[in-house]
Amino acid sequence: MPSDFDKPYDPKAVEPEIYEKWEKSGFFNPDKLPKKWTKTFTIIMPPPNANGALHIGHAVFVTLEDIMTRFERMRGKKTLWLPGADHAGFETQVVFDKKLEKEGRSRFKIPREELYKEMLSFTLENKKIMETQLRKLGASCDWSREKFTLDPEIITTVYDTFKKLYGDGLVYRENKIVNWCTKHQTTLSDLEVKYVERKDPLYYIRYGPVTLATVRLETKFGDTAVAVNPKDKRYKNLVGKEIEIKTLLGPAKIKVIADGAVDQKFGTGAVKVTPAHDPNDFEIWKRHKDEIPGPRVVIDQYGRMDLREFWDRPNSKKYHGLKVMEARKIMEEDMQKEGLMVKIDPDYAHAVATCYKCGTILEPRILPQWFVRMTAKPSLRDLAVRAVKKGEVKFIPARTEKIFMHWMKNLRDWNISRQIVWGIRIPAWYCGCAEIIVSPDPPAKCPKCGSKNLVQDPDVFDTWFSSGQWPFATLGYPNGKDFKTFYPTDVMETGHDILFFWVARMIMLGLYRTGKIPFRTVYLHGLVRDKDRQKMSKSKDNVIDPLGVAELYGTDALRLALVIGNTAGNDIIISEEKIRGYRNFANKIWNATRFVLQEIKKSPPKAEKSDKIKLGKLKRLVKETTRDLESHRFHHAAEHLYHFFWHYYADKVIEEMKKKPNPLLLLEFHRTLIKLLHPFLPHITEKIWEELPGPAGGKNKKLLMIESWPKP
């Protein structure tokens, strides 16, 4: 027995050496695989955010994607798993903001160029760490093709897509009411809004002859109308008339209008219309532009009262500059004193829009932003819905398709402008006339008015706009050889939490740009939780560091623990105990190998009477494992292998061989099982393979990673 086959199995001594062998072999690169392997298999890795260390969720995708990659490679396919890293726009901006804050700095005080440079080096530093960590997890991806979301060729592709969309009228710039985070000082897409249930006072206030209900008392100064339902008999005689009202800033007049969006049954059936600060009211105003004044801004970008428009009115300075919530409280008291408050319902339950990152209540604002048109016909949405309906893209688990369709149905235009520095700057230029020039480079002059004084849009793209183009951008669309060879890709494996953010956008933009779906199968995994089903978070101190446990128990054990017992789409429960359990399994395999090597040394394998029952069972296992892997039932395959190896092969077959040796059969079993286990436990199996004799004797020369998968 070779000296390095000591007990127990020591992953620390084996794993790094094995990864190095794989990487040196070049077989991660499909071009280096045997030429006769022509059928392709492609996975584009969801690029991890290069703004911190890898967490356990990353270990999940590495495990699943590596299993698929290794399985298909062993089946003789030209297999490409393309790795990448994401600059992760707003996400990284938030991380970096926190870092700055700790240092007593603020991004709002750093010049754009300087901030960008600093963030770039921060990101590239993290990217390097991340790449090392992916290697430690055993990822058999092609590093020679690695891409970063800010690579020049990726940005060029993104710019080309934007230009095409603009030419087709599918992106447009418009002043619209958008979600604004007063902390992060940027707009957010509808997906980045988190609605939280809250209880707030509902104020019934007196507007002359009308009583109306509102939560947002402070927006009252921005009212431009009172709206009622056209069918509401109570207000019939008021519609179209101006009513005299008493306000905290003195007397005023306001018009009553009729709009079908007003619910007669809610409150008093009358609402105040504040188009500058409420999305509903903005829409109402758009329908009544001729009748009522436009939006009147009374809250600034920091969420403070801005009453400069009312400077000449009494009391305006009293509220000016107050935070929204402070203003609301003081106004409540003042209105009660003035007799303007009819009643207060103190515990009105409603949903409030907040920033998904910091929880700050969003302040709707009207801003010029770029939108991707989703609802027009024909639209990006139609392309995607049609392809999915036709079954060109298959979802795992299948129920995801219903969720996808439901979201697509409710889709609205997508705001892709962000007021941050970190990202791909929007390639649009303005001069002051109405003309917009879409170009990556500064145009010499405006073709319409001739002005040479052009300024670029200060905003950057929503990061999902660019990463939504990832599959074809990384493969070098339109002329790249890789694009022709590997697109459409086979599987997109990612977390179900980014189904809409990313997967849906990739399908839409992929179809739009290339005319083809970006991937045939979407496999979604769940969120990782601890053994008490708690979300992992630093504050709960229940975070499992994948690299830490891999160091302790071995990467292979971690990988198996992440696969077994976890089905697609469902949350993944992991605990250190579980990982330890599979560490024991690795050790079991190791020791069984020691037995096999010892037996073979004792009596070299030669033809014995074959055991049809045992071989039949093995054959069935090969068949089932293959079928399970083909249908993405990884947990099932892994569980069966575990059970078969331990409770049949080790407990029965090996035990029997101690009494009645049959080294040839033993070797057949061992070779087959090691191959079947390789996608799940790549390091230990590769190490064992080195020492295992081939069927004709002599050590295996080929790496296990490119050995042929057992024939089912």
Added chain:
RNA sequence: GCGCGGUUAGCUCAGUGGUAGAGCAUCGCUUUUACACAGCGAGGGUCGGGAGUUCAAAUCUCUCACCGCGCACCA
């Protein structure tokens, strides 16, 4: 409001028509030369309630209860 799920052993979960499973946990025995990171064995579930289809239901249908998730501009 619309949509999607879940409810199986103490815990975490597999199992989708044919006599209830795994890991961990618990208990007992065994230091037998691959392995104590082990082996052998034990306990433990009327598969959320009810109804139906079927020769047969954890599995299909309906219904109720509870839990979870997603989407959503009701002031």
